[in-house]
Amino acid sequence: MKKIPFLLVLLITIAVLPMAFAAETLDWGQALHSGPSACPDGGVLVVNITQKVINSVDSGTTRPVWAFEDYVRHIRVIDTGSEFCATVQYEGNFTSIAGDSPGAAYTGGEISDGVVGTFQGGYVSTLFTGDLKPGVRGRGSIGTYDYNCDDFGNCPGFVSWPDVFFDNLAGFDIGAWWGWIYHAGNNGSWQNACPSCGGNSGDITGD
Known part of the structure; x- marks a missing residue:
């Protein structure tokens, strides 16, 4: 076998490594708070709370559950005078479940049990209507x-946060802007976002 000079091997290695572990980036903070899809200016802040969620699950591109998650979300709802708009920000951590990687639909990747990492992101809701429930805590x-989810996506403890604060809810969706970015060190990074928000890219794979 012809030997490759050590210096050439070193240069090839340096060139390849950044490509293998390139991190995805998503400017979710700007999009949530001042982007073109952000909630309208000038509304009255009626909900400004944090909620901790444990034992939740997350879907990937080829299966309904690829990881367990714990997170804290900050929920802000403004009253525009005729409708409401919500900005919801997430920060948390995940633990993978063996099978297809989250980006497997376009990478063909696989992931083992127990790959851990962090994620951030959130969404801006569509404009919606409803009646604020009297006496419900709206600050702090x-x-x-505890959603108490299993790896099939059954979550007997699930509670939809809008139902905590509103009766007669209509028109609520996360469709205005949504995106999350996941980081798992050398196992990679994955961006999960709406098509107009940057789309899906990257992947988290391996052991």
Whole structure:
């Protein structure tokens, strides 16, 4: 076998490594708070709370559950005078479940049990209507919610946060802007976002 000079091997290695572990980036903070899809200016802030969620799950591109998650979300709802708009920000951590990687639909990747990492992101809701529930805490923390999910996506403890604050809810969706970015060190990074928000890219794979 012809030997490759050590210096050439070193240069090839240096050139390849950044490509293998390039991190995805998503400017979710700007998009949530001042981007073109952000909630309208000038509304009255009626909900400004944090909620901790444990034992939740997350979907990938080829399966309904690829990881367990714990996170804290900050929920802000403004009243525009005729409708409401919500900005919801997430920060948390995940632990993978063996099978297809989150980006497997376009990478063909696989992931083992127990790959851990962090994620951030959130969404801006569509404009919606409803009746604020009287007596519900609208400031500070509303505590910890245990969704108690299994790896099939059954979550007997799930509570939809809008139902905590509103009756007669209509028109609520996360469709205005949504995106999350996941980091797992040398196992990679994954961006999961709406097509107009940057789309899906990257992947998290391996052991």
